[in-house]
Amino acid sequence: MVHIMKFCPKCGAVMLAKGRILYCPRCGYQEEITSTLITLRKSVVFEKVVERREDVHLDVPMGAIFDLNITCPRCGKKGVYYWRRQVSSAESSDTVVKVYKCASCGYTWVEGE
Ligand SMILES: [Zn+2]
Numbered sequence: 001m002v003h004i005m006k007f008c009p010k011c012g013a014v015m016l017a018k019g020r021i022l023y024c025p026r027c028g029y030q031e032e033i034t035s036t037l038i039t040l041r042k043s044v045v046f047e048k049v050v051e052r053r054e055d056v057h058l059d060v061p062m063g064a065i066f067d068l069n070i071t072c073p074r075c076g077k078k079g080v081y082y083w084r085r086q087v088s089s090a091e092s093s094d095t096v097v098k099v100y101k102c103a104s105c106g107y108t109w110v111e112g113e
């Protein structure tokens, strides 16, 4: 939820947002949300997306190796983490797979060994 702090020019109370309208709960003064305020809202949303991408970067196990020569098949950027993971299955013996994770977009893929 995005909060827009703006004070009523008539009585000084904090105005509330309702759709694209700001209104004063004390005196009833209304005004349309200006483009400056809308830009502010967009930048707040953008910051949230960046935060989520940081989380993706951290979601790599201890001992993961960063290889700048591996290219991500989804975004085409170089720089991918990889690590080995043991997969147990009932039919066959345990197999070790190589897990790759793109540092740019977080795309994860697995390769058998
Ligand atoms: Zn007011």
Ligand SMILES: [Zn+2]
Residues within 6 Å of the ligand: 072, 073, 074, 075, 076, 077, 102, 103, 104, 105, 106, 107
């Ligand atoms: Zn990628």
